Amino acid sequence: MKIAIVASLLASASAFSIKQAAQGAATIGAAAVIASQPVFAADVAAGEQVFNANCAACHAGGQNVIMPEKTLEKEALEQYLAGGRNEKAVISQVTNGKNAMPAFGGRLADDEIANVAAYVISSSEAGWE
Template identity: 70%
Template sequence: MKYTIIAALIASATAFTAPKVEVPSAVKAAIAGAAVTAGVAVSPAFAGDVGAGEQVFNANCAACHAGGQNVIMPEKTLEKEALESYLAGGRNEKAVMTQVTNGKNAMPAFGGRLSDEDIANVASYVIATSEAGWEE
């Protein structure tokens, strides 16, 4: 029964696609400038749109990962410490993109369902939200 409900939630969530949200170049420049000032490395190759990533996450990931949790494997949450421990490659956007694209264990691969841009955006959202702390 539990798996039937989860399968239904996943099936219904994948029917939705998030609209593309464009971040103005001035905002991107301000973020990059702030990161340099703060001494934080920003990788433009993986810098996705966090707002668009939240929409993709809510439509495709929240069925299993609402509030950064994990309904299948409770110890493998999207909390900062768990991502550092369990995510192959550590807690970074590239590692999240690999996990989302290819799947692993009970997590399905979204590489055929989501665009590379959507995956980059959701990775940015997951990393940013794990840093700030998930709301439950």
């Protein structure tokens, strides 16, 4: 299929330069690779459930009962979270733990951790209630 697409692009090279056709083929090839990869969209509502069952004992309302300055609020996440305030950094923290926080990798599935990360980032953006 890719060969047919590339051939089609090259056949229309009269309208495009060879460089433009090659760039188009590369774009199509990259799109095919991306389309074949599974996409996991984090579920904030599911993350809230996992958070309430596993994290709220120490982090109720986005707070931190062990280290009060290291909350889950936007400013604290930006300041204290290794990697900054983003889902990838939260996933790393939840998976591996740090200091008094235990590691949840192995206890929670990867999708549950991703959902928690989405919930934490979403809640920090909206302001914890």
